[in-house]
Amino acid sequence: RTFKRQMMCRRDIDSLSVPFLAIYESLIPPEEEKLKQKQLLGLLEKLVSKEWPMARLYLYGSCANSFGVSKSDIDVCLAIQEVDMDKSKIIMKLADILQSDNLQNVQALTRARVPIVKLMDPVTGISCDICINNLLAVVNTKLLRDYANIDTRLRQLAFIIKHWAKSRGVNETYHGTLSSYAYVLMCIHFLQQRRPAILPCLQGMDATYSVTVDNVDCAFFDKVEKLGHFGRHNKESIAHLVWGFFFYWAYCHDYANSVISVRTGSTISKRDKDWTRRVGNDRHLICIEDPFEISHDLGRVVDKRSIKVLREEFERAADIMQYDPNPCVKLFEPY
Ligand code: GTP
Numbered sequence: 001r002t003f004k005r006q007m008m009c010r011r012d013i014d015s016l017s018v019p020f021l022a023i024y025e026s027l028i029p030p031e032e033e034k035l036k037q038k039q040l041l042g043l044l045e046k047l048v049s050k051e052w053p054m055a056r057l058y059l060y061g062s063c064a065n066s067f068g069v070s071k072s073d074i075d076v077c078l079a080i081q082e083v084d085m086d087k088s089k090i091i092m093k094l095a096d097i098l099q100s101d102n103l104q105n106v107q108a109l110t111r112a113r114v115p116i117v118k119l120m121d122p123v124t125g126i127s128c129d130i131c132i133n134n135l136l137a138v139v140n141t142k143l144l145r146d147y148a149n150i151d152t153r154l155r156q157l158a159f160i161i162k163h164w165a166k167s168r169g170v171n172e173t174y175h176g177t178l179s180s181y182a183y184v185l186m187c188i189h190f191l192q193q194r195r196p197a198i199l200p201c202l203q204g205m206d207a208t209y210s211v212t213v214d215n216v217d218c219a220f221f222d223k224v225e226k227l228g229h230f231g232r233h234n235k236e237s238i239a240h241l242v243w244g245f246f247f248y249w250a251y252c253h254d255y256a257n258s259v260i261s262v263r264t265g266s267t268i269s270k271r272d273k274d275w276t277r278r279v280g281n282d283r284h285l286i287c288i289e290d291p292f293e294i295s296h297d298l299g300r301v302v303d304k305r306s307i308k309v310l311r312e313e314f315e316r317a318a319d320i321m322q323y324d325p326n327p328c329v330k331l332f333e334p335y
């Protein structure tokens with residue numbers, strides 16, 4: 001029971017790609033910022049290995065998945081096998097180690113859902129969150145980066161959608177809207193279901209990369225350079241895709257029955273996942289399956305009030321893309 005509203009895209013849509021690409025270009029982090037991130041990671045590695053020689057640090061999140069815009073904070077994961085130390089003890093110890101160096105505002109947040117150490121490096125001006133043993137995030141970061149290397153339109157679309165979401169105040173999980181990670185998955189799903197498809201389903205192909213993390217088997221095809229230019233048969237311009245993305249989430253997605261699933265390259269039914277009713281705080285009003293933790297709905301943060309806000313924002317954006325003479329201005333207007 002899918003309902004699809006048909007709509008013809010405006011005729012001048014492709015001419016709008018020029019201003020959209022200009023916005024994309026302006027958001028790309030400069031090379032020197034990347035160098036500073038590496039420099040800070042190097043410093044952290046040095047400090048950590050003094051205390052824990054076997055520990056490893058990994059970058060994850062937007063600084064490593066290629067969806068990071070300029071001036072983002074960096075997310076770091078400390079991989080450590082300390083059998084007789086619980087996470088909050090490690091966090092406290094880590095904060096101690098870092099405090100003693102020249103780093104500023106070192107804070108241990110042991111009670112957060114994901115316990116972290118926060119800090120700021122005065123030399124590079126970069127802020128950083130360090131979590132412990134969150135290796136699934138390191139693996140999903142690689143999956144997103146591999147998708148980004150298949151077709152540049154994914155990175156362009158995701159930058160524009162993230163920029164829109166931040167401008168419109170709908171990128172705030174503590175207010176019931178979606179994380180950046182959720183928006184990127186929505187973009188990947190959208191490009192997987194275009195016809196011809198712009199992205200393949202890497203988890204549906206013969207695996208060339210396979211790890212088991214926290215009892216989850218993570219396997220997918222990661223030799224993306226071997227795909228040639230997978231999306232070459234689809235010639236849709238970036239403006240057309242921005243239009244299509246908003247139109248999809250405003251008028252095509254079946255919120256009542258469907259779950260979007262990058263893992264399967266398609267949608268699956270809410271009933272199959274038993275996501276049809278509220279369980280605890282998970283309301284499943286918009287369902288986005290995590291590619292590896294498949295019992296995890298990234299839409300779980302969305303409540304009765306914020307689903308309305310989100311859907312109205314998708315409709316507003318779709319209408320602007322369809323009718324506004326100058327959509328690039330109106331779309332990103334602060335709310
Ligand atoms: P910005 O910081 O907004 O630029 O984006 P980001 O890509 O860093 O996203 P975010 O801060 O939302 O999340 C950081 C990383 O944590 C993501 O890239 C994921 O790897 C991981 N992550 C975030 N939320 C979840 C979640 O609910 N489940 C899992 N498994 N991983 C998550």
Ligand code: MG
Pocket residue numbers: 061062063073074075
């Ligand atoms: Mg981040």
